[in-house]
Amino acid sequence: MESAETTLARYGMVIDLDRCNGCGACATACAVENNVPPANTSATERTGLTWLRVQRVSNGRQFPQNRAVYIPISCQQCGEHTPCVSVCPQNAVDVNPETGVVSQVPARCLGCRYCMAACPFHARYFNWFDPKWPDGMEATLNPDVSIRMRGVVEKCNFCHGRWQAAKAKAAANGARDIDPADYVPACVDACPEKAITFGNLDDPRSDAARASKSANAFRFLEKLGTDPKVYYRSDRAWVRRLADADVTARESEASRG
Amino acid sequence: MNPRGPLTFALGLASALALGWVAYPRLQYRSVEQPIQFSHKIHTGESVGMTCAECHPLGDDGRFAGLPSIATCEPCHTETQGTTKNEKHFVEQYVTKGREVPWLVYARQPENVYFAHAPHIGLAHLPCERCHGPHGGSDQLRPYQENRLSSYSRDIWGPSATRLARAEWEGMKMTDCSACHEAHGVRESCLTCHK
Numbered sequence: 001m002e003s004a005e006t007t008l009a010r011y012g013m014v015i016d017l018d019r020c021n022g023c024g025a026c027a028t029a030c031a032v033e034n035n036v037p038p039a040n041t042s043a044t045e046r047t048g049l050t051w052l053r054v055q056r057v058s059n060g061r062q063f064p065q066n067r068a069v070y071i072p073i074s075c076q077q078c079g080e081h082t083p084c085v086s087v088c089p090q091n092a093v094d095v096n097p098e099t100g101v102v103s104q105v106p107a108r109c110l111g112c113r114y115c116m117a118a119c120p121f122h123a124r125y126f127n128w129f130d131p132k133w134p135d136g137m138e139a140t141l142n143p144d145v146s147i148r149m150r151g152v153v154e155k156c157n158f159c160h161g162r163w164q165a166a167k168a169k170a171a172a173n174g175a176r177d178i179d180p181a182d183y184v185p186a187c188v189d190a191c192p193e194k195a196i197t198f199g200n201l202d203d204p205r206s207d208a209a210r211a212s213k214s215a216n217a218f219r220f221l222e223k224l225g226t227d228p229k230v231y232y233r234s235d236r237a238w239v240r241r242l243a244d245a246d247v248t249a250r251e252s253e254a255s256r257g
Numbered sequence: 258m259n260p261r262g263p264l265t266f267a268l269g270l271a272s273a274l275a276l277g278w279v280a281y282p283r284l285q286y287r288s289v290e291q292p293i294q295f296s297h298k299i300h301t302g303e304s305v306g307m308t309c310a311e312c313h314p315l316g317d318d319g320r321f322a323g324l325p326s327i328a329t330c331e332p333c334h335t336e337t338q339g340t341t342k343n344e345k346h347f348v349e350q351y352v353t354k355g356r357e358v359p360w361l362v363y364a365r366q367p368e369n370v371y372f373a374h375a376p377h378i379g380l381a382h383l384p385c386e387r388c389h390g391p392h393g394g395s396d397q398l399r400p401y402q403e404n405r406l407s408s409y410s411r412d413i414w415g416p417s418a419t420r421l422a423r424a425e426w427e428g429m430k431m432t433d434c435s436a437c438h439e440a441h442g443v444r445e446s447c448l449t450c451h452k
Contacts, residue, residue, distance in 0.1 A: 157448065172319040
């Protein structure tokens, strides 16, 4: 198993929750970029495919103290003891040593969904239905992303096709290192609020590395020690407290009213 | 012991092996002729003298153009070059009508494979022949062999069923890519070649 220490770059993002207004443009751009088919009519929140979903969380207070925050959640690209990697019986998941991105190879996946059970962020999705597009829409599919069949698991890979394209562009000009401007995931591109900062967390010059070290930056479930590469930031203390929220904490909050 | 025993065994073994190594591969693939014949030799030969990259270019953005479109052929082939039936058919049916030739691509990889020419040309400096063989000097397009089960081209496995004594460029399987990557110290993971 590869771990974070051995990767050449550690791509990650910092999502500013104070800027996110919950519009969902990131989720739509993600689905279009990654050939996620329109939801089956019988799909539910649990059986649909949402590599990136926007969760609405309220502070649990009554009006006029009620506040809400929208939290875009995708694969958190864990760098340490990556739970999905260690449970996969098929070697269908690994950590890319060049990017630190946690891969998912649907063609190897046997559909046991052990990784979904292991994922602390519920960021993995199972194809319960055959992928189907309305007539003619196949022509808009992205050739850099393969489509997945019924019976396999899929998830966010930081738009790996875009990284491949950036790398090919650099290589065509004889360079090994990509231009950071060439590799930006679709959700980052689409955000009208510019709430997502993306880049190499190991490169001290990148905006993402700087933002990830800011005082109000945090990660979800950091206590599990999986070293996620998706950071969030908020100036609101109650939002930051959500980071380690678990069922007991939520229940005690609810009982406080 | 029946003296015919070993003989029967040997005959049985030989026929079973023949079935597996000769008959089955023949059954497994169907041959499809290319829509028209094309001679690489004429184009790369002395009278025309084209290079691979003139028809199969790699763009500055790292995208490989693959097979040339009819627009690449047009400057020379608006009029019939030579007297062959093939050329007449090509000019009348494709160039004049502006239709693309539906070539069958020998080297087409399965859909879950990501392959970029750019790192192999720009960084590893591999010649085209390393993976595609010396077909630049071929006079004929051989029939395209399609796997009846997977519909993949036979070139992915390579022409030899046993893969013994195969040439360096024969076969474009994952193990073939990986062997070369390993020999040259390329750090790879699933997403290096899969999408």
